[in-house]
Amino acid sequence: MLIIPDSDFASQTTGWKQSLAQSIRSYNELLDFCELDPLRLPQARLIKHDFPLMVTRHYASLIEKGNPEDPLLKQVLIDHRENLITPGYQTDAVGDLESMPIPGLIHKYPGRILLNLTGACAIHCRYCFRRHFPYTENRINLDEDGAVMSYLRRHRKVGEIILSGGDPLMLNDDKLSQLVMLLNTLPHLHTIRIHSRIFSVLPERITQGLIAALLAFKGNIVCVTHINHAREIDTRNQVTFKKLTSEGFHLFNQSVLLKGVNDHVETLKALSYKLISSGVIPYYLHRLDKVQGAAHFDLTQEQSCHLYQQLRAALPGYLLPRMVDEIAGELSKSPVHC
Numbered sequence: 001m002l003i004i005p006d007s008d009f010a011s012q013t014t015g016w017k018q019s020l021a022q023s024i025r026s027y028n029e030l031l032d033f034c035e036l037d038p039l040r041l042p043q044a045r046l047i048k049h050d051f052p053l054m055v056t057r058h059y060a061s062l063i064e065k066g067n068p069e070d071p072l073l074k075q076v077l078i079d080h081r082e083n084l085i086t087p088g089y090q091t092d093a094v095g096d097l098e099s100m101p102i103p104g105l106i107h108k109y110p111g112r113i114l115l116n117l118t119g120a121c122a123i124h125c126r127y128c129f130r131r132h133f134p135y136t137e138n139r140i141n142l143d144e145d146g147a148v149m150s151y152l153r154r155h156r157k158v159g160e161i162i163l164s165g166g167d168p169l170m171l172n173d174d175k176l177s178q179l180v181m182l183l184n185t186l187p188h189l190h191t192i193r194i195h196s197r198i199f200s201v202l203p204e205r206i207t208q209g210l211i212a213a214l215l216a217f218k219g220n221i222v223c224v225t226h227i228n229h230a231r232e233i234d235t236r237n238q239v240t241f242k243k244l245t246s247e248g249f250h251l252f253n254q255s256v257l258l259k260g261v262n263d264h265v266e267t268l269k270a271l272s273y274k275l276i277s278s279g280v281i282p283y284y285l286h287r288l289d290k291v292q293g294a295a296h297f298d299l300t301q302e303q304s305c306h307l308y309q310q311l312r313a314a315l316p317g318y319l320l321p322r323m324v325d326e327i328a329g330e331l332s333k334s335p336v337h338c
């Protein structure tokens, strides 16, 4: 059983912006930190990039020193294959732009709407499906009398708002608090869902102030973490997750199936067990969205199915994430039938 000393939690509730400012932002700095010789990384290159490297110190501390094959490292280290143009891979892999009636508001599914609150993230995942999203041109305006709030008021069948980005927890507590107050004015809204990688990669961000801002919402709050490998969860993360669950938040995880990172049954099995022992329910295993620059992470449908069949045999049903594809134009995520 995990005991959470109050002092431990208090120690991580200060200075998240300072931690963020200390993130690793260069190839050389990351390799130095990981004690790696660039000659041992033939795929990695110091290339000019419009999606720069960014890694929090917390996440980097979980990378195994001296291991060029580390699955956490592969998720964040720029790779020269990102510059290849691969047929069948798009800049807008999941049709975000065609489902955005107002800048920053994405409406794909009948009962829920996604608000793209910011283009900023605490970590840059090299396989990100929004790596080409034109954030600057599609900045959201959340004025009380603006088009977004007016759209939300008109769509009374929408009971759930998804806060996304980028990473919605990059907004400061005041901004999130103002947003929660605005959403509280919508009588038909029963749930806020927060999709954030910060829950795991920047545990300092989960402050008492943030929790208070979110708990001001009148309905349910569902938190969706994004963790791809069991080694992304350490004791500090577990303390944070336990704190969130003890405050009444529901925690679910979605992973992306990534070649060279988690494409092995034992790896995915270990992840499910680590999640549940940390108070997080394994929820989705996404097949890679076919975004330009990430094709080297992709598995074929046949490979994905073979792996999923093994996983289904290895795990009890409650620990088996649902394997899904996101297909532009569909009215929900599409289960992959294996």
Ligand code: SF4
Pocket: 120, 121, 122, 123, 124, 125, 128, 129, 130, 131, 165, 166, 167, 197
């Ligand atoms: S945190 Fe999410 S939005 Fe940001 S780079 Fe990673 S996958 Fe993309």
